[in-house]
Amino acid sequence: MARARATGADIVLERRARASGRARARVGRGRGIRASSGDFSKNNLERIRDAASSLPIGACAEDVLKALDESRCVVAQAPPGAGKTTVIPLLIAAARADGWSASRGDDARAGHDGRRGGGKTVLVLEPRRLAARAAATRMAATLGEKVGESVGYAVRFERKASSRTVVEVVTEGVLMRRLRRDPELAGVGAVIFDEFHERHLDGDLALALCREAQRTIRPDLRLLVMSATLGAVGTRVADLLRDDAGEEGGSEDVPIIVSEGRSYPVETIYMGPPGVGFGELERAATKAVKEAIRTTPDGDVLCFLPGAAEINRVVRELQGELPNNVTALPLYGALSQEDQALALAPSKPGARRVVVSTPIAESSLTISGVKIVVDSGLCKTPRFDPRKGMTRLELTRISRASADQRRGRAGRVAPGVCYRLWSESMNEKLAPDTTPEILQADLAPVALDLATWGIRDANELAWLDPPPEGPLIAARRLLRELGALSGEDVVAPSALGRVMSDLPLHPRMGRMLLFGASRGAESARLACQIAAVLGERDLISGRDAPLDVRCRLRALWGQDPLGSLSTGMDSPTPSTSSNTAAPTRVSIDTKLPKGGKRIKGAPRGKRPNVNSAVNVATNGASGGSWNVDDRAVDEAKKVAEQLFSQIRQLTTTHPDLCATGVGQGDPTGPVWPFLCGAGESEVGLLLALAYPDRIAARKSRGGAFSLSGGGAASVGPDHKDDALLQYADKSSETLVIAELAGDGAGNAGARNDRVRVAAPIDRSCFDGPDGALFEALAEERDEIFWASASKSVLARRRLTVGSLALRELPLSMKDDPDATVSAMLDGIREMGFVNAFSLNQTAKSWLRRSEFVHRSGVDPTFPDVSEESLLRTAPEWLAPWIGGATSKSDLSKIDVMSLIKAQFATHDHLRLVENLCPATTTLPSGTKVTVDYEGDVPIVAAKIQEFYGLVSTPLIGGIPCELHLLSPAGRPQAITRDIASFWAGAYVDIAKELRGRYPKHFWPDDPANAKPTSKTKKFM
Secondary structure (H helix, E strand, O other): OOOOHHHHOOOOOHHHHHHOOOOOOOOOOOOOOOOOOHHHHHOOOOOHHHHHHHHHHHOOHHHHHHHHHHEEEEEEOOOOOOOOOHHHHHHHHHOOOOOOOOOOOHHHHOOOOOOOOOOEEEEEEEOOHHHHHHHHHHHHHOOOOOOOOOEEEEEEOOOEEOOOOOOEEEHHHHHHHHHHHOOOOOOOEEEEEEOOHHHOOOOOOOOOOOHHHHHHHHOOEEEEEOOOOOOOOHHHHHHHHHHHHHHHHEEEEEEEEEOOOOOEEEEEEEEOOOOOOOOHHHHHHHHHHHHHHOOOHHHHEEEEEOOOOHHHHHHHHHHOOOOOOOEEEEOOOOOOHHHHHHHHHHOOOOOOOEEEEEEEHHOOOOOOOOEEEEEEEEEEEEEEOOOOOOOOEEEEEOOOOHHHHHOOOOHHOOEEEEEOOOOOOHHOOOOOOOOHHHOOOOHHHHHHHHHHOOOOOHHHOOEEEOOOHHHHHHHHHHHHHHHOOOOOOOEOOHHHHHHHHHHOHHHHHHHHHHHHHHHOOOHHHHHHHHHHOOOOOOOOOOOOOOHHHEEEEEEEEEEOOOOOOOHHHOOOOOOOOOOOOOOOOOOOOOOOHHHHHOOOOOHHHHHHOOOOOHHHOOOOHOOOOOOOOOOHHHHHHHHHHHHHHHHHHHHHHHHOOOEEEEEOOOOOOHHHHHHHHOOOOHHHHHHHHHOOOOOOEEEEOOEEEEOOOOHHHHHHHHHHHHHHHHHHOOOOEEEEEEEEOOOOOOOOOOEEEEEEEEEEEHHHHOOOOOOOOHHHEEEEEEEEEOOOOOOOOOOOOOEEEEOOEEEEEOOHHHHOOHHHHHHHHHHHHHHOHHHOOOOOOOOOOOOOOHHHHHOOOOOOOOOOOOOOHHHOOHHHHHHOOOOOOOOOOOOOOHHHHHHHHHHHHOOOHHHHHHHHOEEEOOOOOOOOEEEEOOOOOOOEEEEHHHHHOOOOOOOOEEEOOOEEOOOOOEEEEEOOHHHHHHHHHHHHHHHHHHHHHHOOOOOOOOHOOOOOOOOHHHOO
């Protein structure tokens, strides 16, 4: 009988049952492994072992197999180029084709029958798509096959595999979606986590979930964590995976197997840091590459730069300055597969390469023939700000571990050299390890994954580094706004959330797709296209790139991005020959002009050639023009097509979520009639469902906006004339912001962020029951509230989205006097009691004296009239007396002190205040001064001369006063509660100092017996 497939909830229930006291039987110790069978094993085992013997990993490959026989979890470390990614998965698939059996106790609990099933697949987890394809290609080549036969891969929107596939290389997102659909990973014998040291968010989560499945329903599953370098992380991973089976069962060892690999000495040359201006980094990298080519006669160069823009600028600059036998090639994830293959292919005899790469070549890829490394020491790191609900790519210094990884690339085949674009002293200040992404990433996808798995508390899982509580709370708050969680206090997915979790998208984009599908065929197509153009790379690049999302849609459709929507069908992309304002190409030596000026030939608003093959990094973006990135357009079209196929599947799997006709039409074709008619606000409407916290209302005629999620954003000076603002001027002055950046000065944490990509939305979409977004996002209610700015009570009918008020209409307060009183009390609390009633010094003094009496405990019946107590009890004693008051000025007309005395104090209480805590006291000089009762003890402050003749500290209410002794100019000189000790001690030094500064005043040697005075010596 077939066994029902487990779900995440099943795993949670199994784990909780075990936690109730049933100890697990030890798993995996001393198991016997029968010889593997199957065609793959017969045909390939010896070939794989031969390949392993020629690689450094061959020395310990069999040790890895043996360790997996003995333990369910193993950690392996081998340097880049050792062959671990190529050999280990194939060896496991061939030598252990049937997987591993489990112990009887675990089989019984997990529902297994104790027999090993045939055809267990090995999953290999790679952090990047390029690395996944490259790993699959290398393994297939080792077998003499094509990718998709015995070895396949699956990345976002692309899969090459077949019924013969026994090793499948997948990216982290693909594995996470598989775990959601199939938590027990049916048919999988082992999961290999490659390059785990990079500590990607999905990798950490996938390891935690796979370990949970292994502990509960898949005791036969093997987990192998591999990396080029793990350091202290390796021990932490082993400790995490160690199976604590309790006192009876002991614990299962997690072996750490290390391959030293083959390495040669690498000379390190510190070039010093480049300048900070535009092009300085690229100039320094170009100089280092040319120096390396000149001084080292052979070997390829691997140059690390942080991003595609920098890479393309360097490649372009090098192409005209290198010897004829040296070729400069870019390498980054967004390149076409053909260009990636070209960069990874070995050099031909007599030729040399300069591969200019992102950090992807640090460990994930093997580039043969490298003897020289040029390292910028920089990378782009995603950092999430939970307060603003946005992720930014920040340019950061790499860790020391990453720097060592990059340096090691130069010593894999022969002695090499590494040029570092920083100083030796800076090297010592680098962080030792890379910060795990889970500590600084957007946790909304993780929160949805956990909810789908039935995990209410993230701490129920075994994490290497648990997700931070604050960002996780913010993530769940966003999911509730998106409708992905079922309730305010419930961490469980809604029906909508479960569908969103199956989509290969961030929950924001998933919500937008589902909303589009519910509205109709054109909306569904548009939602797919919007999600595509908001992907990894902007379709329009450059300093003056237009802000409107619809410009990017026009680029996707092959139209002029700045054309009018109403003339879209008649506005083909201008050809190169007719283009009068082609993009200005900026040399790497060109510096940005000061004051935000554009370089000559790059006027704002002129249209460059949309069909130009020049991409983002080689156009005039940095000089003030803009250009369409054709590669990004091609990639966006592929994504739109794949997302549209997801929508088509929804019409079958969830027809209740799809309107009639959804799934029809061209996935990447224009939707002009729709946008020019009924769907005029459709782009903004769809984005509003994805970004409910970034609906923005203009504050004034300028470019500043208030956000529905709190905070503000603004349009930078480079875009003050952007067409999007002109649209807002004429329409509703409301936008939905899809992408924010720093404040334009490099301040990523700035309060007023810059709008990068947005769309207009008409406020009618939120208004009333007929508004498309009214039920989902808006709230209309009548409010009587305290207005801080006017210090008065206002009555308004307010239409709000989050913290943003889109409309306010005045109402009468007469119909709800209780609400008016409540709002007045809110205002009193906000202003503070003393300030609200504008109390004079006499009133404030009485309150402080009364509070002092209460604190002294002299009379247990004495009331508490502190400001805190008066505010707390105001609804009982004050509310009846402020009916009709609607402003601070109305409060000043109320004799509140008489109310307090009548409400709280008896005649005896009033007399006690006057007798015990007088408002003033007389000094030895005869001067009356006010006593300050604000602190724990009474304070008397006066000039030192007025205290002469005082031999003991005066008492008030039986408590010694605190005397503040001032100079003749009124400046504090000493504070004491023991005047006799002061005269005998500190006074001597103070008098010596002040006698010279104030010679006209009296400074006796024996102040305790001197005559007090408030005058100078002349008038004594």
